[in-house]
Amino acid sequence: MELSQLEQMVRKLDEERKCDKAVIMALQERIEQQVNAIESQSAEIERLQRDIAELQDKGNNAACLGEKSILERLLITRDLVIHPVIDFEKQLGPASIDVRLGTLFLSERTTSLTQIDSLASSDQIEREMLKTVEKYVIDPTDAYVLHPNDFALACTFEYVKIPLDLVAELGGRSSWARKGLLIHATASGIAPGFEGLITFELSNISTLPIELYPMLRIGQLTFYNLDRETALGYGSKKLSKYQGDLEPAWTRLHKDPEWWIIKKQRELDQLGASRRSSRRTIAL
Amino acid sequence: MTNKQKCSQTDIVHNVKQAKLFLLFYLFETWEKLLQITAFVDSPEHRRKSRKQAIIKNYESALQSLARALESPADYYLALQGEKPFVYEEYVVNVISIRRVVHALLRIHRQLDLLAGEGKAESQITYDFVRKLTADTTRNPDNSWLPYVPSIALTGEYNFIEYDLLKILSNELELSGLAPLLPYGRDIVLALPKAEAENPLMWAILAHEVAHTMIAKYNILNEIVKRTDRYDEMSSQVREEYDLWAEEICADFIALRILGPSYYFSFASMAILLDPPQSDKTTHPSAVQRLGMMESIIKKHYPEWAIDRPLDYDSFSEESLIPMFLDSVDYKWALWTSEERLKNPQSNYFDGLAMDHPIVDKGLIFDVLDFVHVPTTYTVDQAPLSEIFAILSTGQPVSSWESPGFDKESFSEALSKASTADDIYRNLPSPEVPLTLSTILSSGWMLKVYHDYTELLELMKQMDSFSQTRESYAQIIHRRNRVLQTSLNRAFMMQMYWMWKEEVI
Numbered sequence: 001m002e003l004s005q006l007e008q009m010v011r012k013l014d015e016e017r018k019c020d021k022a023v024i025m026a027l028q029e030r031i032e033q034q035v036n037a038i039e040s041q042s043a044e045i046e047r048l049q050r051d052i053a054e055l056q057d058k059g060n061n062a063a064c065l066g067e068k069s070i071l072e073r074l075l076i077t078r079d080l081v082i083h084p085v086i087d088f089e090k091q092l093g094p095a096s097i098d099v100r101l102g103t104l105f106l107s108e109r110t111t112s113l114t115q116i117d118s119l120a121s122s123d124q125i126e127r128e129m130l131k132t133v134e135k136y137v138i139d140p141t142d143a144y145v146l147h148p149n150d151f152a153l154a155c156t157f158e159y160v161k162i163p164l165d166l167v168a169e170l171g172g173r174s175s176w177a178r179k180g181l182l183i184h185a186t187a188s189g190i191a192p193g194f195e196g197l198i199t200f201e202l203s204n205i206s207t208l209p210i211e212l213y214p215m216l217r218i219g220q221l222t223f224y225n226l227d228r229e230t231a232l233g234y235g236s237k238k239l240s241k242y243q244g245d246l247e248p249a250w251t252r253l254h255k256d257p258e259w260w261i262i263k264k265q266r267e268l269d270q271l272g273a274s275r276r277s278s279r280r281t282i283a284l
Numbered sequence: 285m286t287n288k289q290k291c292s293q294t295d296i297v298h299n300v301k302q303a304k305l306f307l308l309f310y311l312f313e314t315w316e317k318l319l320q321i322t323a324f325v326d327s328p329e330h331r332r333k334s335r336k337q338a339i340i341k342n343y344e345s346a347l348q349s350l351a352r353a354l355e356s357p358a359d360y361y362l363a364l365q366g367e368k369p370f371v372y373e374e375y376v377v378n379v380i381s382i383r384r385v386v387h388a389l390l391r392i393h394r395q396l397d398l399l400a401g402e403g404k405a406e407s408q409i410t411y412d413f414v415r416k417l418t419a420d421t422t423r424n425p426d427n428s429w430l431p432y433v434p435s436i437a438l439t440g441e442y443n444f445i446e447y448d449l450l451k452i453l454s455n456e457l458e459l460s461g462l463a464p465l466l467p468y469g470r471d472i473v474l475a476l477p478k479a480e481a482e483n484p485l486m487w488a489i490l491a492h493e494v495a496h497t498m499i500a501k502y503n504i505l506n507e508i509v510k511r512t513d514r515y516d517e518m519s520s521q522v523r524e525e526y527d528l529w530a531e532e533i534c535a536d537f538i539a540l541r542i543l544g545p546s547y548y549f550s551f552a553s554m555a556i557l558l559d560p561p562q563s564d565k566t567t568h569p570s571a572v573q574r575l576g577m578m579e580s581i582i583k584k585h586y587p588e589w590a591i592d593r594p595l596d597y598d599s600f601s602e603e604s605l606i607p608m609f610l611d612s613v614d615y616k617w618a619l620w621t622s623e624e625r626l627k628n629p630q631s632n633y634f635d636g637l638a639m640d641h642p643i644v645d646k647g648l649i650f651d652v653l654d655f656v657h658v659p660t661t662y663t664v665d666q667a668p669l670s671e672i673f674a675i676l677s678t679g680q681p682v683s684s685w686e687s688p689g690f691d692k693e694s695f696s697e698a699l700s701k702a703s704t705a706d707d708i709y710r711n712l713p714s715p716e717v718p719l720t721l722s723t724i725l726s727s728g729w730m731l732k733v734y735h736d737y738t739e740l741l742e743l744m745k746q747m748d749s750f751s752q753t754r755e756s757y758a759q760i761i762h763r764r765n766r767v768l769q770t771s772l773n774r775a776f777m778m779q780m781y782w783m784w785k786e787e788v789i
Contacts, residue, residue, distance in 0.1 A: 088712045
């Protein structure tokens with residue numbers, strides 16, 4: 001073989017080697033990419049598996065909290081607050097904790113007004129409420145007597161703070177129910193993130209008056225896990241009207257925006273009616 | 285440095301830090317007073333009575349004008365916080381503007397009878413406070429110095445009034461046979477300013493009034509007199525003043541013993557608004573003297589003496605809050621005496637007031653109180669003040685603290701192992717200990733000075749309108765009062781519950 005041919009062959013082989021080297025490098029890069037992709041995918045799979053396990057775990061725990069969990073949340077993690085618990089021995093149940101009656105009561109004074117117009121202005125409604133609502137502070141040894149068919153608001157002795165992953169439910173105690181005492185008027189749910197004294201809507205459906213003394217255990221709270229922690233706790237949601245209450249609060253229904261819409265609609269209707277009637281007057 | 289030494293204007297100008305501190309307390313305390321009176325006038329009870337609308341409107345507009353008058357000192361205070369140099373004349377102008385507002389406010393406060401002149405009884409919450417106060421002061425309820433809880437009258441001042449019913453009746457009717465029919469004969473009434481009826485932090489002053497009842501009951505004044513050297517050699521005029529002062533100082537010391545530093549703070553807060561007396565005939569020692577004496581008591585004797593001494597009291601109160609209050613009241617005194625000297629250079633009255641009282645020098649009252657043995661509270665709590673303050677700052681009431689010896693880790697371990705009902709019951713923590721008045725009120729003062737004042741400063745910096753700031757701060761004060769009232773009420777109820785339960789068992 002001639003020298004020139006050899007040189008050509010060497011050059012060709014060198015080019016081929018360079019090409020092969022480039023291919024090998026590209027392949028190596030691809031392998032590295034694949035390895036990275038596999039690694040990130042396995043990390044993702046692990047994360048998903050953990051999430052699934054957590055969700056399954058939460059799903060399994062999405063039941064009522066038992067006495068151990070209640071104690072754990074109250075005394076160890078302390079994210080659930082019921083303060084003060086005077087007597088755990090008396091108040092703790094298998095899946096609940098009893099709450100006591102506070103010292104403040106609100107009742108309606110029916111002699112002052114026939115009705116409160118929900119479409120009136122907020123200021124006017126609040127002024128009228130002052131005339132209608134009577135406040136009583138009861139001494140520990142005095143009774144508030146709830147007469148048959150009577151209705152009053154009171155609140156818990158305990159300050160309650162519900163964490164964002166729990167929802168609570170207020171229920172009556174069977175012994176009081178047997179006397180005809182209802183402690184809430186269908187509003188038994190206590191939202192995650194709520195804090196304050198819980199309001200009792202008391203009514204007596206029996207035929208005899210019921211004597212209520214402060215500190216009596218008239219209700220109980222049960223707690224349920226949420227499937228995941230809420231970002232919309234009661235305090236952070238718009239229109240939370242009773243957050244942080246330290247006494248029973250009369251309804252703040254008039255603060256709901258729906259009333260404003262109804263009021264505006266009614267004003268428009270009345271305007272339309274008056275225009276129609278003025279047109280009619282002109283026609284006559 | 286004594287007040288006498290501080291009286292020169294040069295010293296006042298140089299002590300800028302103290303001047304700013306006084307301005308802060310003076311301005312904020314005035315603001316609080318104004319908002320408390322506004323809240324009283326604006327209370328639902330008054331608003332409900334339409335026949336008082338004219339009076340309410342007048343009060344409202346007067347209070348609004350006074351609030352506007354505080355605008356300029358507030359701006360001045362903010363400017364001083366920044367780069368503005370301290371100019372004595374400007375400073376005095378602003379202090380005088382606040383002083384005018386204070387004078388007007390105190391006058392309005394005394395005239396609130398127009399609104400609440402219907403003989404309304406005290407609220408259950410204030411009554412419970414006095415009940416807890418008397419309970420906290422009595423270790424053994426059977427040995428109480430007072431067989432009943434004093435009534436409270438809402439007036440324009442703090443006072444202690446004792447009615448001898450038998451004497452009143454016999455003067456008029458010669459009813460000597462009536463004595464056996466009257467179970468107590470005397471009735472004790474504590475007077476509380478109307479606008480403070482909702483403010484537990486100022487109820488601490490009632491401890492001083494309650495102390496007067498103890499002084500009478502145990503004849504403490506006689507004991508002091510017995511131990512006073514050369515008392516018989518004093519002229520009747522000096523003796524009269526000595527007796528009056530001795531009783532007041534003694535009442536302060538008893539109040540400190542019952543309520544600890546919270547009484548000191550309440551008194552200092554009141555003293556900041558009141559001007560020094562303008563005559564040399566006084567029934568009380570001056571506010572600055574009383575505070576000075578109390579400070580020395582707290583520093584020297586409080587650790588051994590106090591009924592309940594919060595664990596971290598030293599780090600919280602002694603090193604910061606008490607000197608802050610004393611410095612500002614002291615500065616005010618120096619400012620006023622300096623003014624009086626300019627008006628009347630011949631008078632030596634102000635020098636005389638700066639002297640220490642002999643009763644304190646000789647430690648006479650300590651001896652007497654040890655001799656009489658002022659009853660102490662029956663619950664001693666060891667709650668950490670800083671933690672209670674932290675909880676109160678979140679807006680949550682606190683009425684009890686975990687029982688001593690509760691350990692989270694061992695409880696957690698026991699709980700996880702518990703498998704029977706017996707295990708659960710056996711491992712339940714001991715009941716929490718209800719907090720004493722002293723702890724709740726002391727934490728309340730921390731809340732006011734370290735939390736609320738900071739909030740107010742922030743509000744003043746952020747808000748465009750003064751009325752907006754005022755409204756926001758009124759909400760803060762309202763919330764604080766409610767939180768403290770709820771804490772006191774719950775603590776009292778818990779105390780009663782355990783006492784009754786023990787009696788039943």
